[in-house]
Amino acid sequence: MSVYRDANIRLSETVHPQLTATCLPGPDESVLGQYARMRPQLAAFHAFDKAHIVMLAEQRLLDRADAAAMLRVFRDMEQSDPIKIRAATSENMHSGEALLVQALGKEIAGKLHLGRSSGDLLAVSFRMTLRARLLDLLEELGGLRKDLVQLARRHVDTVMPGYTHLQHAQPLTFGHYLLSMLSGFDRDMERFRAFYARLNQSPAGAAILVGSAFPLDRHRTAKLLGFDGLALNTRDAVWGRDLEIEAHALATILAGNVNRLAEDLMLWSAPEYGMVECADGLCGTSSIMPQKKNPNGLEHLKGLVATSSGLLVSAVVVNKNPSTAPVFEWIHALSDHWRSYDELISGLPLMRAVLQTLVVHGERMETLAGSHGATITDLAALIVEQAGRSWRNAHQIAGIAVRLALEAGKTPSAIDAEILERASGLLDGRTLGLPMSAIANALDARASVSRQQLPGGPSAARMAEALALHEASLDADTAWLSSTLQSQADAAQELESAIDGLLADDRTG
Incomplete structure (x- = not known):
């Protein structure tokens, strides 16, 4: 914060070394690695500095010659590594002004912050x-x-x-x-x-x-930085x-x-x-x-x-x-x-x-899908469909059948007509009369999947529909992302073109 926080301005003392070490700029890369000292944000500070200068010049709030001088400093930085150069100042969000002070002096550099805040x-x-x-x-x-x-x-x-x-x-x-x-x-x-x-809505110009x-042009700065509004x-x-x-x-x-x-x-x-x-x-x-x-x-x-x-x-x-x-x-x-x-x-x-x-x-x-009674729900459905029982009655019969099979040392997938008849008799004394072929089909895992024909289910036909919907959604999102990335690239190019225009005017002027 040395660009604006000197001793004997508002405060009589310089920044205490311990505050510098722990707050601003704070611990360096040896402590915090790539996230130290706002390093991930330095590219954004760099772009914002350039866009703000362009906007100030266009609004006649900054002399175009001064604007060109500032932008030329930033362009020179871009010939090497502007992020590394900014990081070396330890000034974080105010690294741009700090570098301009070094290159152009405080009088010109101090114009950068017009209408802005930390x-x-x-x-x-x-x-x-x-x-x-x-x-x-x-x-x-x-x-x-x-x-x-x-x-x-x-x-x-x-x-x-x-x-x-x-x-x-x-x-x-x-x-x-x-x-x-x-x-x-x-x-x-x-x-x-x-x-x-x-x-993606711009806070630029909101200050603090x-x-x-x-008379800042918030819309212009927003556009140059790729914001939508x-x-x-x-x-x-x-x-x-x-x-x-x-x-x-x-x-x-x-x-x-x-x-x-x-x-x-x-x-x-x-x-x-x-x-x-x-x-x-x-x-x-x-x-x-x-x-x-x-x-x-x-x-x-x-x-x-x-x-x-x-x-x-x-x-x-x-x-x-x-x-x-x-x-x-x-x-x-x-x-x-x-x-x-x-x-x-x-x-x-x-x-x-x-x-x-x-x-x-x-x-x-x-x-595994055919083991441990995974298809007993289908068996209950069979009782409803072919024996005319209510769902709750069929559910109870199927549950009794599972218990009887386990008590007999069998797996639920081994339930047969005899076990089902015993289960029905124990529940309400009625018979079912279901053929073994229908029971076996009800207990078959692959057949069970094929019966799930409601939208969103696992049968092949419903899966084909779902896959088509997912692919259509993916295609639409891919197109949106491509368009969004292009908008960002276009905004970055517009910013650089505006800078080119200012520098060209300065040379011809």
């Missing part, structure tokens, strides 16, 4: 930095969704047991299971798209609270915190969906299940037990939700105070977003690698 510098950098990470994340999410579609298509007919309470339930297919996971990721994309529309009495209320633009909490909440939901998929695959890879197996390259072994094949990739993916949920709670706690009280707490908390999103951006490709190389033991799945 408040909108931070708010703009937050939105721009998160926006870039969000778009990177959505690109990875699109790839994951595509992989799930492709894997589900290959396993439309791979019958497997369903589970509730970790007990065998009705059979479905591995493809149907995968589409259930894909549905959550589709909703993640819907949520992120809606969030992007709220996020009420904007500025200078303005964060309209100047107080909310800087002090609103719901977007930051929402960013963490959405990341946590996505991480939770990744966790659920990873949890299932990890469980099903255990020898007791033996339904899937991760590729060797995505597994580890034991330093003491030579036989071990540990699904390390899936274990790592399960941990993502721990990070994101912890950071969500942190953001809520930081912002529980009066709405304009948390300042440095807020500044510290900003880097939590980068860590949360960076972990997801690196995690989704790992999930894709797991799916792309996953070994699916289809025969084992189908064997």
